Each structure stands twice: as structure tokens, then as C-alpha cells.
Amino acid sequence: MGLCVSAFGLAVVALAFRATTRSESSEATVRPDLPLAKAAVPARLFPAQAAMPPALKPQQVPIELLLLQIENHVRLEQAAAESFIEFPTQALLRGKTTSPFVN
Amino acid sequence: MIYELLTGLTSAEVERVLELGARMIVPSGAQLFRLGGAADRLFLTTRGRIRLTLPMQIRGQEEDILAEEISAGQTVGWSAMIPPYLFTLTATAAVEAEVIAVPRQALHEYFAANPATGCKITQNLAAVIGHRLHLFQTMWLREMQRAVEVRSA
Numbered sequence: 001m002g003l004c005v006s007a008f009g010l011a012v013v014a015l016a017f018r019a020t021t022r023s024e025s026s027e028a029t030v031r032p033d034l035p036l037a038k039a040a041v042p043a044r045l046f047p048a049q050a051a052m053p054p055a056l057k058p059q060q061v062p063i064e065l066l067l068l069q070i071e072n073h074v075r076l077e078q079a080a081a082e083s084f085i086e087f088p089t090q091a092l093l094r095g096k097t098t099s100p101f102v103n
Numbered sequence: 104m105i106y107e108l109l110t111g112l113t114s115a116e117v118e119r120v121l122e123l124g125a126r127m128i129v130p131s132g133a134q135l136f137r138l139g140g141a142a143d144r145l146f147l148t149t150r151g152r153i154r155l156t157l158p159m160q161i162r163g164q165e166e167d168i169l170a171e172e173i174s175a176g177q178t179v180g181w182s183a184m185i186p187p188y189l190f191t192l193t194a195t196a197a198v199e200a201e202v203i204a205v206p207r208q209a210l211h212e213y214f215a216a217n218p219a220t221g222c223k224i225t226q227n228l229a230a231v232i233g234h235r236l237h238l239f240q241t242m243w244l245r246e247m248q249r250a251v252e253v254r255s256a
Contacts, residue, residue, distance in 0.1 A: 071169045081241035
């Protein structure tokens with residue numbers, strides 16, 4: 001009797017396992033027909049940037065924040081230009097600031 | 104207070120030149136002059152800060168973008184001394200500011216009567232304008248350098 005129950009249990013497990021693997025394989029066969037979102041995205045040097053949600057993309061920055069960034073950029077560039085005027089060297093002329101507009 | 108435009112003048116000369124002008128209080132956020140306006144006076148900043156801005160189109164609307172900030176002792180509105188006597192920037196008080204507005208006509212008459220002082224002031228004015236030119240020339244070159252790097256990358 002115990003042997004029968006064990007055999008039955010084993011059969012149920014086997015059927016369940018088969019059903020699971022079949023659904024996975026059928027998914028695998030369906031997948032190529034579905035639009036491949038990742039394949040559609042062109043290869044990028046910085047994938048993290050590509051995955052950036054629209055709300056954080058530069059063109060979506062609130063105008064107040066954008067104006068502050070521009071003002072900050074102007075101040076940094078002016079300071080860099082002042083340094084160059086005081087000590088005119090190639091290095092100071094090309095030196096980068098921390099402005100997000102140039103990084 | 105040491106005004107950059109009056110550097111090298113004796114205290115009597117400074118006093119005389121300041122008497123040509125009129126003290127003005129510019130409340131925070133108020134405009135001292137606007138881009139394109141007739142420039143018949145230049146301003147010596149006594150206290151506060153003046154924002155010099157240029158208009159820029161951002162997302163379809165015009166915004167005043169900071170070009171330079173002027174603080175106490177500095178000169179604003181030297182377009183009043185250079186033809187065609189039109190302001191090329193907009194000046195707005197960043198905080199309440201006090202300026203001495205000196206009319207061009209009064210300055211010209213004073214220069215005619217006191218050429219030595221006029222020469223010193225004109226040299227100081229050239230230094231102010233020259234510094235602005237160097238500053239903007241450098242800023243322009245830095246932006247051009249970056250534009251070239253982006254295009255040739």
C-alpha cells in the first residue's frame with residue numbers, strides 16, 4: 001500500500017515537473033515572436049543613461065532648476081576665466097569646472 | 104568706499120566727481136536699466152549687488168540669464184560713455200542696492216574743465232571695459248573649445 005502511495009506521489013511530482021518544463025519551453029518558443037525591447041534599444045556607451053526614466057532626462061528638468069544650473073555654470077566659467085586672465089596658461093584656459101554642462 | 108572708476112584720484116577729485124551724480128536706492132528685484140535702453144548715465148555701486156543679464160530663449164520663453172554680477176565699488180552702465188549710448192545688458196538689483204548715477208553730460212563737462220582728472224577716469228574706464236572684454240573673450244573661447252571637442256569626438 002505504502003509502495004503504491006509512493007509510486008503515485010512520484011508520478012504526480014514527475015507530471016508537475018514535466019508541466020513546468022513544458023511551459024518554460026513553450027515560453028521560450030513564443031519569446032522570439034514578441035517585440036524585443038532590449039534589442040530595439042540601440043547599443044549605448046552608458047546603458048544607465050539610456051535606462052534613465054523620462055522624468056530625469058535633461059529636457060525634463062524643471063525650468064527653475066535649469067536656470068539655476070545655467071547661473072551656476074556662468075559663475076564657474078567666469079571664475080575660470082578670471083583665473084586665466086590673472087595667469088594666462090593653456091592649462092587654465094582648458095581647465096574644466098564642476099558645472100554639469102561640461103561634465 | 105573705493106570706486107574702481109575713481110582709482111588714482113585725490114580725495115578732493117573723488118568728492119568733486121561724486122557731486123556730479125545723484126544717489127539712488129534700487130530695491131531688490133528692481134531694474135536699473137534695460138537692454139536697448141538709452142544710456143545717458145553710468146552708475147557707481149555703493150552697496151548691494153547688481154545682476155547684469157542677457158535674454159536667452161529657453162523652452163520657447165525668454166529668460167534673463169546672468170552674465171555678470173557687480174558689487175560695491177564697481178561700475179555699471181559704461182555704455183553711457185561709449186557710442187551709440189545704448190545699454191547692451193539689463194541691470195537688476197539682486198538685493199537692495201545703492202548707486203551714484205553720474206550723467207554723461209556732466210562728466211564730459213567736468214573732463215573738459217579738468218583734463219588731467221578726466222584722463223585718469225578715462226584710463227580707469229578703459230581698464231573696466233578691457234577686463235570685461237578679456238573675461239568674455241575667455242569665456243567665449245572656452246565654450247568654442249568645448250563645441251569643437253564635441254563636434255570632432
